[in-house]
Amino acid sequence: MGGACSRKRDLVDESDTRTTSGRYSKSGSSRWLLFSLSRSGADVARRGQGKCPSLMELCVAKVREDINKYSSFSMLPRDISQQIFDELVESRCLTDVSLKAFHDCALQDIHLGEYPGVKDNWMGIISSQGQSLLSLDISYSDVTDSGLVLLKDCSNVQDLTFNYCDHISDHGLEHLSGLSNLTSLSFKKSTAITAEGMRAFTNLVNLVNLDLERCLKIHGGLIHLKALTKLESINIRYCNCITDADMKPLSGLMNLKELQMSCCRVTDAGIAHLKGLSKLSHLNLEGCPVTAACLEVISGFISLLILNLNRCGLSDDGCEKLAGLLKLKVLNLGFNNITDTSLVHLKDLINLESLNLDSCKIGDEGLLNLKGLLQLKSLELSDTEVGSNGLRHLSGLHNLESINLSFTLVSDSGLRKLSGLTSLKSLNLDARQITDAGLSALTSLTGLTHLDLFGARITDFGTNCFRCFKNLQSLELCGGSITDAGVKNIKDLTSLTLLNLSQNCNLTDKTLELISGLTALVSLNVSNSRITNAGLQHLKPLKNLRSLSLESCKVTATEIKKLQLAALPNLISVRPE
Known part of the structure; x- marks a missing residue:
């Protein structure tokens, strides 16, 4: 501000x-x-x-x-x-x-999203800014339709955000119809708005961005957007009322660049209505009941930069259409029934920076097709059949910053193949197959800021490797056999904001004493350990702590509450409560 x-x-x-x-x-x-x-x-x-x-x-x-x-x-x-x-x-x-x-101060920007106590009587002061007011955010407020009447004097306003405003209905929308200079309008989860109320949008001829996420009564209302030819972005995610019929009015919006439709009821037939939208650069169909047949239409979106087909039930058939989307930077194919066969069609997408293959039926040989994707920064391989041998195909991806290998078959020998990826900042591993030896192979990755070793088989000896990761901001070392001795190798990681040591049942109050110098910590989880009420005193220096979990420890909610009131003013999430 x-x-x-x-x-x-x-x-x-x-x-x-x-x-x-x-x-x-x-x-x-x-x-x-x-x-x-x-x-x-x-x-x-x-x-x-x-x-x-x-x-x-x-x-x-x-x-x-x-x-x-x-x-x-x-x-x-x-x-x-x-x-x-x-x-x-x-x-x-x-x-x-x-x-x-602030009455008549000619303010330009009033951002009161999530601010407590905003209601209709505030709107008089807000509207007194008159033609100077350019943007207003009153999300999560108690403003009603009556409050919106006053905005008629703010004819120059360009950006209005009314997310989660439960008391605004179709009648309130009528008061916005004269604000023809609006370029951005957002009504996320406004459950009282219906298709009939959207008739008020027909006069908003300069509208560029429209957000109706989680508005569940707008089926049939998109017809009122037909003349809004300047629209570039529409968000109707989680509007499960939206069907194929709602897509037809969008077919003439030739300037449309972004269309968010997660979890709508749109099928291949609905996607066919979008065929002529040549400027589309961002398409999100996550969870929509489409098939690979829709890729015939999508392949014509030559400007596409971001494509999300997560949880769409795709199979290998039709995935060859992806090969022509040469400008793609982000591709999400997670939770689909695709195999290594589909990865063959990705090898020429050399501009890809992010690829999500979570829970796909791919293995080591499929990764060969990723070898040439040298711009790749993020790779999601969680819950696949990828093992240590396949990681050799990734050794040349020197721009890779994030890789998720949780719930894969990767073992210690595979981690040695990652040791040259010095740009890595985030690494998730299924640590049930990783031992101290595998962790030692990662000591060259000094730029790591996030390391997740869920289900770790790491011992106190292996924690010596953490001394190399001076930039770590997030460390999750759950379900292992770490003791207080191992925590000594963590106590100097002063950049840590998140530390999860849960399920290490041999940790004692000494651990809290050791980490008391990690004053940047925002989240701490030491559940299922031997920590007691006596150890809570060591947490007093952690003034930035917002989340603390000590479930299944020898502590009481009463003592944690005392600590919260006496020394941890920012603590808002506590377990046990």
Whole structure:
């Protein structure tokens, strides 16, 4: 968040200088800032550690501290009132009372998504920004149809976000029909909106992005988008009411670039209606009941960069159509009945950066077809029949940053084939087949930030390898035979934000003492261990901790609650409760 007046927005008339108020007067702005900065604020600047805060930052902080002293900010330059507003929102200090000070401040951006207490009586202040208002987010609010009436005065607004607003219905949509400058509109999970209400969209001729995810009553409503020829992105994910018939109105939206349709009821027949959308670059059909027959149409989307066919029940038949999608950067084929035969058709997709083959029926020989995908950064092979021999085909993928080998047949010998992939940052292994010897083969991967060794057979001796992974941010070492002695090799990984040591039943309170210096930790799981209430005191330095799990330990919810209240103010997820 910050000052908004430096951004170029065509619809805002900056010639309205309001010289009597000094709103755009540089000297007026400076005088107000100097007046507002108290002596104590100046002392803060002198005492500050690290980077010295700017004069603006000091003043905004001072205003937040003394917010009850001000009745109006309308005389301030817009960029200053915008920063004050944003700071109050960020610090959760904006209230019904302090909001009134922003009446007629010509704010451009009001982002109150998930902010508590937003309701209809806030809309009067919001609408008072008039033609200056360009974007508004009141997601998760209690605003009703009556509150939306007031937006009619904000005719220049371009971006509206009303996600999870349960009290907005078709009647509320009618009040938006005159906002013809809208380019982005979002109503995620608005269960009261129906196909009839979408009639109000017909006048939004400049709409570019429309998000109706999880709106379950809009079957038949897409007909009202037919004339919105500037539309580039439509999100109707998880709208299980959407069928093949809803696709026909989209056939004329020739500027459409992104279409999100996860878990809709669209079949091959519906995809056929999209045949002429030559600019489509992002298509998500995850969980739709399509077959490989739809690939005939998809093969014509020559601009396609992202294609998600996860859980579509595809087989090898028809997958040869994928070979022509030469611009593809992201391809998700997870949870389909495809085999090594289909991978032959991927070998020429040399621009691929991400490939998901999770739970597909592929093995070592199929990986030979990936050998030439030198731009690949992410590879998902979880729950496949890939083993150690197949990894030799991946040894030349030097741009690979993430690979998931969980629930595969890869053993210690296979990990040696990964040792040259020095760009790897994330590695998931089925550690039931990985021992200390295999882990030692990875010590060259010093750039690792995420390492998941679920079901580990790693011992205390093997944890010596962790000393090489100084950049680790996430470490999951579950279900192994690690003791306090092994944790000594983890205690210096100060970049860790997530640590999961669950199912290591020999860990004691000493472990909590050892990791007490990992002050960046946000999530900690030491469930199913021998930790007791006495050990909880060692967690006091972990001020950033938000999630703590100590299930099946010798601790009580009462003692954890005491710790939370006394020393861990950010802790929001606790087990046991």
